Amino acid sequence: MFKQYCKACGEDTDHKELMKQKPSKYGTSKTEQFKAFMEGFFGGTASTLGASLDLLDRYVVCQKCGCKTLDNKGEEFQ
Numbered sequence: 044m045f046k047q048y049c050k051a052c053g054e055d056t057d058h059k060e061l062m063k064q065k066p067s068k069y070g071t072s073k074t075e076q077f078k079a080f081m082e083g084f085f086g087g088t089a090s091t092l093g094a095s096l097d098l099l100d101r102y103v104v105c106q107k108c109g110c111k112t113l114d115n116k117g118e119e120f121q
Protein backbone atom coordinates (compact mmCIF):
# COMPACT_ATOMS: atom_id res chain seq x y z
CA MET A 44 0.00 0.00 0.00
CA PHE A 45 1.19 3.53 -0.69
CA LYS A 46 0.03 7.07 -0.26
CA GLN A 47 -1.29 8.85 -3.28
CA TYR A 48 -3.51 11.82 -3.92
CA CYS A 49 -7.14 10.86 -4.51
CA LYS A 50 -9.24 13.28 -6.53
CA ALA A 51 -12.47 11.93 -5.04
CA CYS A 52 -11.27 12.30 -1.45
CA GLY A 53 -9.31 15.45 -2.14
CA GLU A 54 -6.39 14.28 -0.03
CA ASP A 55 -3.56 11.78 0.18
CA THR A 56 -5.00 8.38 1.02
CA ASP A 57 -3.81 4.78 1.09
CA HIS A 58 -3.88 3.17 -2.33
CA LYS A 59 -3.46 -0.33 -3.61
CA GLU A 60 -2.25 -1.43 -7.00
CA LEU A 61 -4.55 -3.44 -9.22
CA MET A 62 -3.51 -5.07 -12.48
CA LYS A 63 -6.14 -5.88 -15.06
CA GLN A 64 -5.59 -7.53 -18.36
CA LYS A 65 -6.45 -5.27 -21.25
CA PRO A 66 -9.08 -6.43 -23.66
CA SER A 67 -6.97 -7.46 -26.61
CA LYS A 68 -7.21 -8.52 -30.20
CA TYR A 69 -6.61 -12.01 -28.94
CA GLY A 70 -9.47 -14.17 -27.76
CA THR A 71 -10.58 -14.56 -24.19
CA SER A 72 -9.79 -18.24 -23.84
CA LYS A 73 -6.88 -19.23 -21.59
CA THR A 74 -4.87 -20.46 -24.57
CA GLU A 75 -5.34 -17.24 -26.49
CA GLN A 76 -4.42 -15.15 -23.47
CA PHE A 77 -1.33 -17.24 -22.92
CA LYS A 78 -0.38 -16.76 -26.56
CA ALA A 79 -0.87 -13.03 -26.21
CA PHE A 80 1.26 -13.00 -23.08
CA MET A 81 4.06 -15.02 -24.68
CA GLU A 82 4.03 -12.80 -27.73
CA GLY A 83 4.40 -9.77 -25.52
CA PHE A 84 7.00 -11.56 -23.44
CA PHE A 85 9.31 -12.49 -26.30
CA GLY A 86 8.40 -9.64 -28.62
CA GLY A 87 9.51 -6.98 -26.18
CA THR A 88 12.97 -5.51 -26.55
CA ALA A 89 13.10 -3.18 -23.56
CA SER A 90 12.42 -5.58 -20.72
CA THR A 91 10.29 -8.62 -20.12
CA LEU A 92 8.46 -6.77 -17.40
CA GLY A 93 7.76 -3.83 -19.67
CA ALA A 94 6.58 -6.14 -22.41
CA SER A 95 4.16 -8.02 -20.22
CA LEU A 96 2.91 -4.73 -18.80
CA ASP A 97 1.80 -3.79 -22.29
CA LEU A 98 -1.00 -6.29 -21.83
CA LEU A 99 -2.03 -4.93 -18.48
CA ASP A 100 -3.81 -1.85 -17.28
CA ARG A 101 -2.50 -0.65 -13.97
CA TYR A 102 -5.03 0.85 -11.63
CA VAL A 103 -4.58 2.39 -8.24
CA VAL A 104 -7.50 1.87 -5.89
CA CYS A 105 -8.18 4.32 -3.11
CA GLN A 106 -8.62 2.38 0.10
CA LYS A 107 -10.81 5.09 1.56
CA CYS A 108 -13.46 5.61 -1.13
CA GLY A 109 -12.66 2.67 -3.39
CA CYS A 110 -12.38 4.64 -6.60
CA LYS A 111 -10.10 3.25 -9.27
CA THR A 112 -7.72 5.44 -11.21
CA LEU A 113 -6.03 4.23 -14.37
CA ASP A 114 -2.31 4.70 -13.95
CA ASN A 115 -0.32 3.22 -16.79
CA LYS A 116 2.74 5.37 -16.43
CA GLY A 117 4.84 2.66 -14.84
CA GLU A 118 7.89 4.72 -13.98
CA GLU A 119 8.08 2.97 -10.63
CA PHE A 120 9.10 -0.24 -12.40
CA GLN A 121 12.03 1.16 -14.28
Ligand SMILES: [Zn+2]
Nearest residue numbers: 049052105108
Ligand atom coordinates in the same frame (compact mmCIF):
# COMPACT_ATOMS: atom_id res chain seq x y z
ZN1 LIG B 1 -10.55 8.28 -2.44
